[in-house]
Amino acid sequence: MADKKYEIDISPRILELLGPNLYTNIYYILAELIANAYDADAHNVWIFDDKDAITVEDDGKGMSYEKGDIKKYLNVAEVTRTGEEDAYTPSGRKKMGRKGVGKLAALSVSENVVIKTIADGEKSGFILSRYPKEGNLLEPLTEQEVKFNKVKRHGTAVVMLKPKYTLHATLDAVKKNLLRIFPTIGEGFKIHLIRNDEDKIVTRSDKSMVEELCALITFGEPFAKYGTYFDSGIDGTKGELLKILPEKVFEGVEIMNNNLKEKRPYNIVVKGWIGAYKTTSNRKQVASDFPDNFISLYANNKMGEFNILPSIGQNKLNEVYVVGQLHVDIFELSELDDMALSNRQGYRTDDVRYRTVIEYARNELLPQILELRTKYASFKKAEQNKKKLDKQKENEKKFQEQVETFIKKTSSEAAQRMVNAFGQGTPQEAEKIIRDTINDNSAELGLKPRIDEAKKKLLISHTKSDKDFADVVYEMLLFNNIPKTDILYTNCDDETARIPVGVNRKYGVYDYLRDFFVKSRSDQNIFVIFITSLDMRNSWGALVEVGAAWITRSEHKIFTINEFQPQQPLDVFSTWQTSQRIDGIGLRADSVNFDTFCQFIEHISRYLHYKPKGRDDNKKKLERLGFSSVS
Known part of the structure; x- marks a missing residue:
């Protein structure tokens, strides 16, 4: 490894400027590294949260210095796909990455990032720095320094030293935030969270998520199955508060094909779901968390924009209950313009694909789910009123029983007292006896x-x-x-x-x-x-x-x-x-x-x-x- 040279192909000044400012949230940074692992056909990604470092390690194919993988990695902003022929990984996954700048994500966390990789037993390693040496050279690692926590024959580890961002104090919160970005994680790709002796796997939580909703609209597969998990909590209202719709298709939208250099008609297909929470209490615990009130855009199973609600909403009070995920894979179709922003935290708003989806969400989806949320509120109010009325009826029944008991008990005791007293009693004394008896039993009417x-x-x-x-x-x-x-x-x-x-x-x-x-x-x-x-x-x-x-x-x-x-x-x-x-x-x-x-x-x-x-x-x-x- 001593003769290996690692030269990064980017201006040091640009690297210095972009490094700390490209990303604004630790979870977006982790998302880029996880996406790189996904595109490398990894089956597992391990995130180690240690005292002085955050490490992202995967068992993907790794990078070979001899085969030019490292050189390609260090060629920042090299486009990774331009057409359908290079849009898939060797295992058949749709690639998440495209711009070639995701590798800089780690530099938003640390000035110096250790990169360790192994491909078919060949080890390589270097320190990716915001301030490379003369000639854009990066400091190499010795073979003894290229060690892994989990990886054996192939994979990559990215070690962010002295990170300026920290993860949430609980791994459950970290898991929840990562699921915001990768909501459709499958069995073939697992994310592990490790801190000290704690080890958690980020798994899909469709059922628990849907159970928090009081209204739900799904459109297209595989989201129709969410309807089986849905329960508003009010008997007899599921048919009123659940809509299972087919995918939304906008046919024949004219879009520029970069390869053919001409506009061609494409179908914009929108799948996903939109729902409304039963309550907004106990949500979003700390500032670094993604809020629970959002409508996110996804393409190729990865989040492209977290929240379009500010763009489509009207600041109505009940918009705080809205949550949704819209999956639009044509946003990442390789032969079309790359509409994602450089930091992967949004899309170009002038693109016809984006405008089409935004208008659909604004004019159809949001009004529909707000109408269902209002309907749920009326059902909930009616249920509460019914319980109140039932309680009143129960009290009325108890009161009637108490009155009957009161009359029976009072009459009996009064008669007995009169028998005992009227050996020499007067009518006035009898009246007093009855009155005293009623007073003695007045507690029976406490309801x-x-x-x-x-x-x-x-x-x-x-x-x-x-x-x-x-x-x-x-x-x-x-x-x-x-x-x-x-x-x-x-x-x-x-x-x-x-x-x-x-x-x-x-x-x-x-x-x-x-x-x-x-x-x-x-x-x-x-x-x-x-x-x-x-x-x-x-x-x-x-x-x-x-x-x-x-x-x-x-x-x-x-x-x-x-x-x-x-x-x-x-x-x-x-x-x-x-x-x-x-x-x-x-x-x-x-x-x-x-x-x-x-x-x-x-x-x-x-x-x-x-x-x-x-x-x-x-x-x-x-x-x-x-x-x-x-x-």
């Missing part, structure tokens, strides 16, 4: 406060055609400190005030009133605001609500529109509020009824044990809502 607390406390009864008026009433209630969770308003734009809808079944306002007011043992009734108009006569629902209020003897207030005269069983003997709706003008009331509107709202707030706003504040708020006062 009642919880039942009453969970119920809606206020119903806005109206027809759909009077929603404009009901919206004003709703906003005034909120303004007077009544929480939306207390209000039942079936046409409300905010689902919090609407009746919850189950995932697999509907739950209507009449079901709710029946379960928690008519059939309830609790004596708490719902307060009702009746918004009445001529349309009410033709609304069966509104008439039923009037009947329900009468049956349950609910307290209520009446707001009427356009001189409509409310009828019994409503409380027509008390004052009601009257407003007018005038086309082109809106809602209005005379000064007395304008004041009455505010008075009613304040009364309801106090009735429900909240603190209302002052009259002047309420009048100003009512005017801001478009409700005018006329003389």
Whole structure:
């Protein structure tokens, strides 16, 4: 080995400039070295994370000095493939590398990098440096210095001395980050992570990854199988939140063929998947990690651009849930322009292939997955509401049982006490005995406060055609400190005030009133605001609500529109509020009824044990809502 000379074919000044600045992330650097091993037909890559060095060692074919492999390696930026005839390795793999600059990746980590290689027993080694000696010569290694941790007959080791980057404290995090770059690693190519006595293999985690998603769209093979792993966690929703689509093909796109020097029609084929997370908590632990919120581009099984979301998104809040991988092998088709950036961390944005995929992701994929994420959120909310309602029903049942127990126990004990006491007792003494007995057993009704607390406390009864008026009433209630969770308003734009809808079944306002007011043992009734108009006569629902209020003897207030005269069983003997709706003008009331509107709202707030706003504040708020006062 003493007579071997290692001359790097690049300007020392360029080497000095590019070396430390070409890559910005340790995982991109490791990716270049792993890709080199893949193109060398390695079956294993070992990454050793030691105290003063990071070593990447592979069992690929190695490099022979005698056969010119070393000279070719040191010819920086020599293109490795120009057509389909040199696009594959001897074992039939599609090559990942192309530019010939990946070897400089290690110089972004260390000023001096030890290169050791063996091919069919022939050893070679040298120190790749940002500052080569005169004549661009690199310092050679002796044969005794060319030692390996794992390699025997063939392979290469790249030792980055005193690295300026460090790997994550846990190998699981390192594994996760490498899977971002090589998501389709197969059985024939294994990446091993070794630190002290810890040894992990980077294996595909399709199943665990998909299990984190609440919505999923796949397009093309082999990604359709992801659908078998998918589970939104909500029964009966898989068909709504999972889409299995064929690969997307853009046919006949005119692209320049470098070999023929003319444009030819090509098909741009996009495969992959896009999904949405159930939650974003506990993600991205340190700055060097790739975030979990991304849409990556891949070609020939290697990441070319980590995240296109900033280019296609609109900064919508639910975009933080999006994740995806788009595989477009035509990005690396050898006979076409090399569109990858020099550091392999992105693509030329003016290339028609890139523009086509970006537009597809922006206009089709992203809107579709955001729609599914919104649908999941509504299913999740419905599931939570159903659980809440089921809990309320369970409490109602327990309360009924407690009431029955209370009555039975109280009656029995009272009777016994009266028998024992009325040898010389009086009616007043008997009354006291019964009262004392009831007080002694009052603890049996401890569930009642919880039942009453969970119920809606206020119903806005109206027809759909009077929603404009009901919206004003709703906003005034909120303004007077009544929480939306207390209000039942079936046409409300905010689902919090609407009746919850189950995932697999509907739950209507009449079901709710029946379960928690008519059939309830609790004596708490719902307060009702009746918004009445001529349309009410033709609304069966509104008439039923009037009947329900009468049956349950609910307290209520009446707001009427356009001189409509409310009828019994409503409380027509008390004052009601009257407003007018005038086309082109809106809602209005005379000064007395304008004041009455505010008075009613304040009364309801106090009735429900909240603190209302002052009259002047309420009048100003009512005017801001478009409700005018006329003389």
